Amino acid sequence: MRKDRITFILLCVSVLVVLFSSCTDDFNSLNVDPNNPTDVPATTLLSYAMHEGIDQELGEGWIHHTYLSCWSQLYAKIQYIDEDRYLFRGININTFWWTDYARHLKDLAIVIEKAKEKEYADMEGVARIMKAYFFQRTTDCWGDVPYTEALKGDEGELSPVYDSQESIYMDLIAEIKAAVAMLNGADNDQLSKCDLIYGGDLDAWRKFGNSILLRMYMRISGVEPDSVAQAGLEEVVKSGIYIQSNADNATLAIDGTKPYRNGLMETLDTRTDQGCSRTMITLLDSLNDPRLPIYAQDIDDDYGKGEYDGPDTIFVGQPNGAAGAGPVQSTISLLGVPIAYDADRPYQILSYSDVCFILAEAALKGWNAGGSAQSWYEAGIEASCEQWSELALASPLAGYAKDAAEITSDEIAAYLQEPGVAYDAAIGQEQICTQRWLALYPNGVQAFSVFRRTGYPKEIESYELEATTYPDLGVPLRLPYPTDEEARNSANMAAAKAGIHDDMYGKPVWWDTRTTKADGTPRLGLDVD
């Protein structure tokens, strides 16, 4: 009997040992995530924010390759044309929005906070520039968005108010100014560990920051008194600190191997939903533009229908928003190899050519832009041709015609004399903005803003899409507000949303004051009182 009892007790002890050897003392340490750190160097966040944020605009982000690049008619959908008819998928819009806010903008806010703590001026300055750059993009797409109370979920702010686009712009300008000043003479120890754009070159960052300012000043030139836009732009020009050659271009380096291949290439690698737009091809063709064989691939003339038989280099664009199931795809030019089929083509964030066209437009307004409209205009074309020629020649892909890729200085000079290209002050605004649109290719996010503000290229609005989802409303004025945000912050969004109908029409964004098309007829989709 005693033996039984002892046996049982021994058996139970083994259970009890397990049971009570661990009381709750180790519970706190047990619940610390062993997989992911809870504190990290700011450098790692900055690299990621740069990469993710730019990838939205120029890489895998549907916002550019499926939406805004089609809406700005840089390219066209040739299969599953829905988005090109302004039929949007709610989930895509939600994704753009949360990627902006909850990913790179939040990470940048943390970088700024950490950099302030440790007094890393290089990190703080660059993070503030990037944050302003991304916020400008966000507000350009949607107008009024959360800003002052945004990104503060961890401080308990769960329903951020919507700030007016005007106040956001004013703050972004101040932010960049402060950041550029802060970088002057700063130490680049931290930044050089993480800078995917300029490798830690602070002077280059100051130029980039000021060039973003140039872009902002021009974008608000229609709504802001001269004291802000003109004075600001002239101040930058006077300082001489802005992107002044292709060597200063802001570009984001890409590994070129999986998982980081050029995002446009990654998207088009396995399915061909995008091709060149009729608007783009027609324009390049009519201007004898040497960038055509870089921007577009020629079509195989032996495709069976017989209608396009001719020389080997035939380029055909797809009308945006065509009806039907899509064209016979071999009849439409695909995006150029260096543009969209080159795994390590870096992303062109802000190029010298864009600065040139901004200054050309400024000069046209009579602002002191450090040169004449014509000189800046021609410099812009030249810069764009040189930039793309260089990229095309670096494109390693087999089968690409390098002869066509190279744009010599003679060709550029000849191009500048082409009818329609040769500067004509009477249509200076059109020429500048149209060439700016051409040079921005394939960045539809920026091109969409240029088009909305200026109405150029005029071809975009010269016809109504064959199968638009919104007949008689024209090109959308903005991106639709995301349903996620609306469901979760509806009270604050309500005011911002007032005046918008059909998700994208009725009310343009604040800086978009254009009321007519290029031909002088009323712009569609606007509700005028």
Next chain:
Amino acid sequence: MRILAKAILFITLGLAAGCLFAQSVTISGSVIDAETGQSLVGANVVVVSETVGSATDDQGNFSFSMVLTGPVKLVASYMGYKREEMEIAPGDKTTDLLFELEPDVIGTERVVVTALGLTQEEKALGYSQQQVGAEELTEVVETNIVSNLSGKVSGVQVIGSSGAVGSSARIQIRGISSLTGDNQPLFVVDGVPINNSARNTSLGDATHEEIPDDPSGGYVDFGNAAADINPNDIKSVNVLKGANAAALYGSRALNGVVEITTKSGKEAGLVMKKGLGISYTNHITFKTVNPQYKLQNKYGQGALIDNDSLASYGEFAYKDGNYGGINDGTDESWGPPLDGYLSAQYDSLYGDHDHIVVSDIPGDPLYIPQYDSPLPDGTIDPSVSTWDRIPTAWISHPNNVTDFFETGLTQEHNLSFYGGTMSANFRISLSHQDETGIMPNTDQTRNSVYLSGNLQLSRKLSVSGMANYVKTDNDNLVGNGYSGFNPMQQFTGWFGRQVDLSFLKDNLQKEDGTPYRWNYSYHNNPYWIVNKNLNSRERNRLFGNVSANYKFNSWISATGRIGTDWYREHIKIIRAMYTNDFPDGNIEDQNRFSQEINADVFVRANRKLTEDIEMTALVGANYRQNNYRYDKIEVLGLIIPDLYSLSNASVKPVTDMDIENTKHNSVYGRLGLSFRDYLFLETTGRNDWSSTLPEDSRSYFYPSVTGSFVFSDFAKIDPKDLFGKIRASWAVVGNTAEPYSLIAAYASDDPVMGYPVLSLENTLANADLKPEEKTSIELGTDLKVLNNRLGLSFTYYQENTINQIMQVDLAPSTGFNFKWINAGEIENKGVELSLMGTPVKTDDFDWDITLNWAKNENKVIELYGDIEQIEIWQATWDLKVVARPGEPWGQMLGWPTKMHNGKPVVDADGNYQSGADLDVVGNVLPDWTGGLRNTFRYKNVSLSTLIDVSWGGDVFSVTNMWGMYAGTIKESVEGADDGKPVTGGDIRREGGVIIDGYQEVTDADGNVTGYKKNETAIDGYWYSICRYPQLGGHNLSIYDATWIKLRSVTVNYRIPPKYVSRFGLAGASIGLEGRNLFILYKKAPNIDPETGFSSNITQGIEQNQFPSTRMYGVSLKLDL
């Protein structure tokens, strides 16, 4: 075999020959419950036709003396059990006799297994539970125990496995109680919890990679872990439905418990008489496709070039399958008509193309270059880009999809040995299961070894143990969901209806390794998918426990038990080079290790306090530890084709790792009082300490009180006339949080340009989480009349879950997408009804009926602050599944189709249109579920049928949506048959359809002033295209999910012993079985509305489901 068996018996029992002299002998032994092994107190053991006998004492033992002169017959009986007889003769052993009484199936005195594996008298229970016996579980070879419960228990909704090999089944008890949790019950084997997690591995198609955590892409369903339990080893399954029943299991029993009791050596029957028992069962089952999809066979691949003049619709000519020809890259079926082109006047349409041959003979088909049209030299090579193909007949291949499927075969062999003595018994079971699926090259092999033993070391001390080792291997499993790796995506959606797959079947690839395909722009060869893109898995699993029980005295005993469940799983997903979406090839290599350890100590006491009042009490403690580790290496490109080694990576592999460790400590107690055996009261209490909660709220307590009143006993009514009981209970269960929800962390990604990158996670951590809490009340009654021939069990329950720990959606402008919070309240109210009847009961013929029915009403009472909804399913083609306050969980939110008076309001073109704003377009939850089981037994033959019903609820069918859009399913053609010509030009498919609905009548200002009947015909193309949700609304693809299925029919024949004994067999039976034979009724076309969902929480979204299957089989059972 017999000799071996006897030898084993001899060794096992260590028997020495007994010497028998006495004239007057003592006859002694014990009487136990055959199912639970529990001693039966007060059972009668008598000698037939003598006046000797005895009742068992409080240990279940009996003893009496008699003079034994010749053979006598002993009979043991006990109310609620079947009597058992035993013959003894002089010279036989007369002590340590064991009677194991089988419970009378619908008896009133049943003892059931409840929490912690303890037995309790059923009539004392104040809550609802329901038992499924071994016979019901093994009559059909359903390899997944969860699927097997379907229709058999009221209030339990089973969403069956899809028919694909190894696929998961989902079980839902009393509806959804947690807004975002998995809502799955706890699975317990012999008192120790085991893992039933379901593993879906994303296929990572390029299609959706932009969308984070998007569930709408493809996945592989690696099954639910409880499927590892071999049904042959199960003695019974008890479903404890409410929180009440589960109070002692702690928080994980929030959604009920599926308590599995395995067979032990005790079930072998009277070992002393039979010696070693050996049993062999064999099932052979065939599985065939039972297609629900109906595809059109009138038009082939192609697209409309210009839909303004529909005259030019339907062009197609193959050149390279990638838009080199005419629409040859398109994957829709809007092409030229198949099987004869009668209207000669339309020749001109094709006249421009030398590639199409139009015959002059009426009825002759078009001749068009197709992917498998021969080149001039007679060879076939779709990968060559050339017009030099000899056009072949453009004819239909109506079975091109169905012929893809094969006949699946499942073989199961189970061999078990059992035996023992009064003081020791064991059972060993070896099982081999081999299954091939209807999808080519899919399979599963499962081998398991099960061992259990009990040892009575003394009168006081007993030990027992159980171990189960299971090895599951799959060379390949089916890809599911909206994915290019699910062949159904092309078959029922994006497919050329003229495609004849036979060339692709015989020719996978060229010598250079590149594949042959029917379409080179979007789709892989379906045979390439299943033969070269494998989703394989190997899982090694061990679960079991050891326990010791000590009886201090006649009324106090203590038990110590430690159990574990662990597995290692290796999943390898390979993508061959040149595969669409993975042109460079891909390897995803995942390893998982999961372990749970449970240790329990508890003391029980059972004593009569007074003549009338009896007390049972239990106090115990539990320690639980869970460890999980996952790592993954992904190779994004291969150097050498077809070598799936991690060292064959052309770029640096990508890695991922996840570790989760948690611990829980608990103490618990139970006190039960019974008064005169008709009034019962029981209370429980449990306190948990959880490592995943903040220090302050780590400890939480939850109680329960239940009572039952057997009024028929109170009124002293003969149980033969009436047994009646009412019961009531109240319980609270707490629940804990996911690990690592308290502190924000940063997630890393692969380094960019050599720079390490990290990003703050999108979920806002919450350091102030509290345990969540579910309160449950339950009222019910159990009635039996007509000598137990008719029984009814009825339960009403209401369960409210508050303080739910969930990830609430945040406005992304906060910088976060989700936040861990405690909030919300969700309510489930419902009724469960079981009716059991035995309409006929004679010596030769029995007929039993069991009817189960349950209805659950679910309501989300509140969420969090002003938050209007929580997304349960993010979105599939813009359809979300959400929870919103005041509405049932599982609302589908989408673009509604514009309606008026129950009919569509069409636009000016005569087509459907969608409303402007997202709105509720359906709900995923069924209205009620039920099952009807009939069992007939005539002499040695039994027949059993099970009809299974799920009524109501909605299903969003992607198969129907894209099937219409792409013109593959039958309805996309039928419109032409019903419609009237639009312009008097072309007829056929684009003759169109006049939708039965209204058109708005508007005044000059565009205001709607009324409605008129629609008389505008819409052509077939636009009619079908409007399935795109933003055009025609989601409602066009949402259907009532009701289904009624003939789940199973089985026939068993027990061969009389006299025929089999000459072969040395103790018993034998053979059976015929059929499963999922017919869908008797459903409303959704082209799909089986039960399956096709991933195994996670969300139901109701069907995406290119695996086709339904039928199973037929034979079984053989031999007892040695």
